[in-house]
Amino acid sequence: MSAGLPRLLSLPNAVSLINGQSAIIDTTELRNPFRSGMWMHSMRFQVERSTLAALSAPLVQAQFWLGRHQFSAGVCPIYTLDRIYNPLTDMGRNSMLTGADGTSTEVAFPNWQWKFQKPLYVPEGAVVVPKLYNNSGVTVQVRLTYVCQEAPGPAPQELYIPFAANFIGAGGVGGANVFTDISQESDLLNPFDEPVFVRRMVGRVAKDRTSDAQYSDQDLVGLGLKVRMSGSSGRAVVRDPVPFNHLFPTTHRQWLTNSVLAPRGYYVVAVEQDYSAFGGLSANRFQPVIGMSGYRKVRAQL
């Protein structure tokens, strides 16, 4: 059984954000163009810096609304919204390769996506409103694309609203001795009145080279990170300190939890960090970033 006409909706131009800036975007091109509802399956992000040679920053964050329904309580780093689908293209890793002429010409750039576990129904004329925030330290250009499909027929009685939450640890510099970042109850929180189905948690370690604000996803220091986690009931979720890379394996960085988080429920995560073995990286700052994503079910009233 075929669904309706597939349609990509994309911002006509990249959104330029200086560091510390947030932007509400002209959503004309992102509005449902059909004379019926549409299904939204995923969204895609591209992040670039003005200089081609440098990697773009992961700490570009986003927040979305459909009508009165928020996807998250605040902005979330876009690279924790979903798993890694291909380590070879994640973080624009290809851009570290120089072009064949010896310069970085026409190199790639970070591409991320957020595939929804359940398609989101967007009623006729409605729009998923994005808000972008740049906390990367440099100016970035962000491109946003929605992957949609016409949804002929009656509107569903219930909507599956995507959900995301995150925790960004303070982190430390290379060479720093043992310390622990503990999330607040308001970080990995379900702030809504409905239970949230948590499909996955995603863990990253951002490495920020302070000299030029180049970021990467750092596997190496995962050796010096251990994670414990408990739920709002006080029960242990991850009882013993587990190496970061065991919880969030390098190839996909996800932990498929497939669990339900009650209204106002939360997880508290403690990340023990020891960068003493990485004294040679003292010009780098490392930050653990943990996100969770899923969906919640609401009545179809925007």
Added chain:
Amino acid sequence: MIKSERPVILTSNEVTMTEGQTAIADMSRLQPIMDAPVWVDRINFMVRGISQNVNYLVNMGGDIACRIQVGRHFLSSDFIPVWSYCQQTIQANNQNSVGGGSQASANNTSHKKWTWKLPKPLFVPRGAPIVPLWTWIPPPPSVAGGGTAAAQISMVGRVAADPTAPDEVDIPWVARWVGELKASAGAAGLATRSGENDLYNATSKAVHVQRLIGRIRRIRHGGTRIWEDEFADATRSIQARVYNWNGEALTGDFFRWSSIFEPSRCTWNLNYDVPSTKSLFIETQPFTSIYTIGAMTAYVSMIGTRKETL
């Protein structure tokens, strides 16, 4: 009592070919001779260079093309480059790489591999031949003398627990467009468009399109030598739009190539029916590339299934 299905792999012999040549595999190796039909879930392609030519450093997934026939049904109307069957995975050798598997690989023994997970399992009756026909399509512009390449195919599936053939079976359908985006070093990026016979449903049934796969090759050539850049799929200056046989837009406007074909998988999942004898179209607009030193070619394929009677 529930009968169990057991796994099975049917592997063809390795065939060799030179540039422009066609080869056919030994059909008997891909014929299910078990006591029951076979459901094929995946098709694996393996390609390698066997006679070294250091002047020919290209990705052979775009060069070596295969056309598959199952019983009386073709899976495509033409030869399809093997990487156009398969979405990109995390395998390094799945990349647009000049490494192992290229014609100039150092020891000529490393295979380049691609896996096509079929949109729906393919029912192959007992004794029905699966016929892969191979060819080597040189990339434009061609430099002759690429040497010799070898190709092999495997069908991965299950021996059916129930030998009864279904009334209708899902037969894959693949169509492709290969378009020149930039002719040579220093040339401008071209406005180009797929034709009616490219992303075309040539069957008599509607094809349910699972996905489009879009890839970019960047090839440099100097004198008698050609070689290829890695990781060209996200080349930023190329913009395209996609529309259907009625001219209805599948992309609102010209979008960046990598916004259409998300680079980690190089795919766009469509879930869309293309009626018999209808086509999808893709069009690029002129562009100025800062990649000035070679040619660029687009590879787009349409993957789906149609219902057929055996």
